[in-house]
Amino acid sequence: MDVGAGDGRLLRQLLDLGFPGSRLLGVDVRPAPPGLPVQWIQGRAPECVPAVRGLLFAHEFLDDVAVDVVAGDHVLTTDGQPARRISRREQDWLRRWASDGSQVVGLRRDQVWAQLVAKVEGEAIAVDFMGGAPVGHRRGRRTQASLCPETDLCAGVDLRACRAATGGRLIPQHRVFADVRGLSASQSAQLRVLRDRSGLGGFGWLFTDRSSVGSPA
Numbered sequence: 001m002d003v004g005a006g007d008g009r010l011l012r013q014l015l016d017l018g019f020p021g022s023r024l025l026g027v028d029v030r031p032a033p034p035g036l037p038v039q040w041i042q043g044r045a046p047e048c049v050p051a052v053r054g055l056l057f058a059h060e061f062l063d064d065v066a067v068d069v070v071a072g073d074h075v076l077t078t079d080g081q082p083a084r085r086i087s088r089r090e091q092d093w094l095r096r097w098a099s100d101g102s103q104v105v106g107l108r109r110d111q112v113w114a115q116l117v118a119k120v121e122g123e124a125i126a127v128d129f130m131g132g133a134p135v136g137h138r139r140g141r142r143t144q145a146s147l148c149p150e151t152d153l154c155a156g157v158d159l160r161a162c163r164a165a166t167g168g169r170l171i172p173q174h175r176v177f178a179d180v181r182g183l184s185a186s187q188s189a190q191l192r193v194l195r196d197r198s199g200l201g202g203f204g205w206l207f208t209d210r211s212s213v214g215s216p217a
């Protein structure tokens with residue numbers, strides 16, 4: 001199951017590798033991509049995600065789950081105004097995880113991840129960019145975080161906090177791909193990009209094994 005499956009690219013690649021479409025499931029708020037012979041649920045995760053036996057994969061899904069940004073002891077509205085006082089739980093979260101002073105509370109992401117993991121018998125893997133401070137994107141390029149309407153605002157996922165909610169192993173992407181060998185020049189070039197520690201290689205992979213669920217103690 002691919003949660004936040006987007007345009008179905010990963011599922012298409014798995015089909016090309018010979019995986020049967022009947023065993024592949026995409027979940028997204030977007031409609032099923034046309035001409036993709038897999039199962040598809042159009043809905044909001046984690047609520048719409050069914051119980052699954054197998055692998056749940058979430059690539060750049062958790063960064064789409066909204067965070068709260070704090071200034072002083074207030075949580076801000078989306079236009080940067082104080083909305084309400086920060087709760088004790090949010091304070092604790094910031095103290096534990098935001099040592100970089102990012103003022104971004106990722107509590108909801110931890111909860112969404114825990115809800116997803118609870119649906120799985122098998123393995124759940126989240127892959128995302130890390131680091132808490134908000135960043136902006138404008139026309140595909142990274143820019144300063146600002147509240148101007150043309151800028152997409154996002155904050156990296158604290159997968160350490162997600163791991164604290166579910167257990168699991170957190171491994172940087174450059175290590176996940178450390179032993180993979182490219183079979184062609186273009187594959188080797190792709191691997192170099194995926195392992196680049198200052199870029200995609202800095203993504204985190206959170207592996208959460210749920211294979212013992214339901215087995216006798």
Ligand SMILES: C[S@@+](CC[C@H](N)C(=O)[O-])C[C@H]1O[C@@H](n2cnc3c(N)ncnc32)[C@H](O)[C@@H]1O
Binds near residue numbers: 028044046058065
């Ligand atoms: C950054 S894209 C990643 C797409 C794909 N996994 C990839 O790596 O190319 C995030 C996807 O998550 C979907 N999404 C965001 N929030 C969602 C939610 N609550 N439930 C289901 N899908 C969601 C978006 O529609 C989008 O397709």
